[in-house]
Amino acid sequence: MKKVGILGGTFNPPHTGHLVIANEVLQTYGLDEIWFMPNQVPPHKIVDLPISNSDRLRMIELAIADNHKFRLETKELDRSGPSYTYETMKILKDNNKDIDFYFIIGGDMVEYLPKWRKIDELLKMVKFVGVSRPSYSMETNYDILFAETPQMDISSRMIRERVKAGRSTRYLLPESVRIYIEEHGLYGA
Numbered sequence: 001m002k003k004v005g006i007l008g009g010t011f012n013p014p015h016t017g018h019l020v021i022a023n024e025v026l027q028t029y030g031l032d033e034i035w036f037m038p039n040q041v042p043p044h045k046i047v048d049l050p051i052s053n054s055d056r057l058r059m060i061e062l063a064i065a066d067n068h069k070f071r072l073e074t075k076e077l078d079r080s081g082p083s084y085t086y087e088t089m090k091i092l093k094d095n096n097k098d099i100d101f102y103f104i105i106g107g108d109m110v111e112y113l114p115k116w117r118k119i120d121e122l123l124k125m126v127k128f129v130g131v132s133r134p135s136y137s138m139e140t141n142y143d144i145l146f147a148e149t150p151q152m153d154i155s156s157r158m159i160r161e162r163v164k165a166g167r168s169t170r171y172l173l174p175e176s177v178r179i180y181i182e183e184h185g186l187y188g189a
């Protein structure tokens with residue numbers, strides 16, 4: 001069986017935290033690939049700045065361009081409404097019977113797991129891998145895997161706020177994504 005990690009997210013924008021956790025989980029569990037999967041509508045949060053799907057897609061493509069094990073998975077953009085992971089993984093598993101999926105989540109999402117749609121069914125379909133994130137505990141009653149990663153206090157919100165305030169975002173995200181944000185005037189750049 002092929003082993004594929006999925007990093008689902010809003011990626012508004014993608015940043016160094018995403019890339020580091022993807023790479024660390026890939027190494028820790030000997031995965032073949034990581035698929036970066038942008039959601040259409042995050043199930044649990046309000047997107048606080050309007051951003052087009054095409055800008056998010058382009059920024060993910062730029063962020064992962066230099067790693068042949070990182071891929072873009074656009075399945076959740078095919079349907080409208082909240083992107084419930086259970087619905088998506090049902091489709092991905094049906095279409096890829098030769099793949100074992102590892103769904104990567106940061107500490108904030110580990111805490112939130114009890115509220116996920118059909119979480120008990122979902123836990124039978126994928127292995128969750130939790131990675132720590134500053135300010136969040138990793139406590140959970142669910143049977144999930146963990147991966148040690150360097151902790152980075154970087155979030156998409158932090159990047160958006162810095163861009164808006166005219167502060168530097170260098171090294172917090174790939175240079176190609178930083179330039180894309182600047183050239184396209186995203187987040188008030």
Ligand SMILES: Nc1ncnc2c1ncn2[C@@H]1O[C@H](COP(=O)(O)OP(=O)(O)OP(=O)(O)O)[C@@H](O)[C@H]1O
Binds near residue numbers: 104
């Ligand atoms: N710095 C980080 N350390 C560990 N996990 C992270 C980090 N940043 C994001 N993640 C995880 O990556 C996944 C996708 O995150 P997402 O695209 O929503 O980014 P975010 O930085 O949390 O965004 P926002 O600040 O807009 O809420 C989630 O599971 C999240 O927990």
Ligand SMILES: O=C(O)c1ccc[n+]([C@@H]2O[C@H](COP(=O)([O-])O)[C@@H](O)[C@H]2O)c1
Binds near residue numbers: 007037039042045085
């Ligand atoms: O299915 C759910 O109920 C659910 C609830 C919260 C988050 N998720 C998924 O978790 C991933 C990270 O979410 P986010 O909002 O932090 O980008 C993303 O793929 C979401 O679709 C899924």
